[in-house]
Amino acid sequence: AQSVTQPDIHITVSEGASLELRCNYSYGATPYLFWYVQSPGQGLQLLLKYFSGDTLVQGIKGFEAEFKRSQSSFNLRKPSVHWSDAAEYFCAVLSGGSYIPTFGRGTSLIVHP
Amino acid sequence: DAGVIQSPRHEVTEMGQEVTLRCKPISGHDYLFWYRQTMMRGLELLIYFNNNVPIDDSGMPEDRFSAKMPNASFSTLKIQPSEPRDSAVYFCASSPLAGGPGEQYFGPGTRLTVT
Numbered sequence: 090a091q092s093v094t095q096p097d098i099h100i101t102v103s104e105g106a107s108l109e110l111r112c113n114y115s116y117g118a119t120p121y122l123f124w125y126v127q128s129p130g131q132g133l134q135l136l137l138k139y140f141s142g143d144t145l146v147q148g149i150k151g152f153e154a155e156f157k158r159s160q161s162s163f164n165l166r167k168p169s170v171h172w173s174d175a176a177e178y179f180c181a182v183l184s185g186g187s188y189i190p191t192f193g194r195g196t197s198l199i200v201h202p
Numbered sequence: 203d204a205g206v207i208q209s210p211r212h213e214v215t216e217m218g219q220e221v222t223l224r225c226k227p228i229s230g231h232d233y234l235f236w237y238r239q240t241m242m243r244g245l246e247l248l249i250y251f252n253n254n255v256p257i258d259d260s261g262m263p264e265d266r267f268s269a270k271m272p273n274a275s276f277s278t279l280k281i282q283p284s285e286p287r288d289s290a291v292y293f294c295a296s297s298p299l300a301g302g303p304g305e306q307y308f309g310p311g312t313r314l315t316v317t
Binding site: 134 | 235295
């Protein structure tokens with residue numbers, strides 16, 4: 090069965106600093122991987138996705154993520170965080186043949202001015 | 203496109219009352235999902251539809267919960283009778299087959315409070 094772990098419940102960064110949010114998955118083959126963002130009072134929005142090919146994927150709002158098979162990871166990065174990036178971030182994994190992603194518990198990003 | 207539309211945005215009701223949550227998916231999307239989000243349990247999939255047909259309702263917590271999708275542009279999630287532990291944010295999401303599996307578009311959610 091597919092599963093995903095986001096080891097950090099909260100992350101605090103200063104505005105302008107770089108960001109990396111961790112995501113580890115459990116699945117035998119190469120899964121489909123996603124990052125979603127949820128701003129307060131809103132639904133989840135897709136930031137980026139990985140299906141195959143280049144292991145470094147670019148998303149919206151200046152985010153990128155790198156798929157590392159050897160580490161079963163799909164970490165989300167941003168070189169310079171803006172105050173508006175404060176939100177909840179969810180990693181999701183999907184195994185082949187399924188249309189139902191499994192979501193992690195989320196990481197809350199706090200941005201200090 | 204207006205995105206996934208949910209109504210109401212907020213619902214406060216008393217225990218024992220019937221609650222109906224509504225969702226209009228994005229036009230042309232083949233899949234529709236109902237989720238529940240709480241601090242304790244995170245994001246839980248309740249049920250999903252493909253082409254208006256319920257495919258998997260194993261996440262529906264109890265018989266008090268029911269969902270329908272009478273046509274491609276409308277779905278409801280009903281709780282009868284409601285209980286305080288049903289208090290949560292309920293999300294509807296839709297997904298296009300062509301967009302690839304797992305790519306979901308979420309509505310803004312309905313925050314349900316049962317007193």
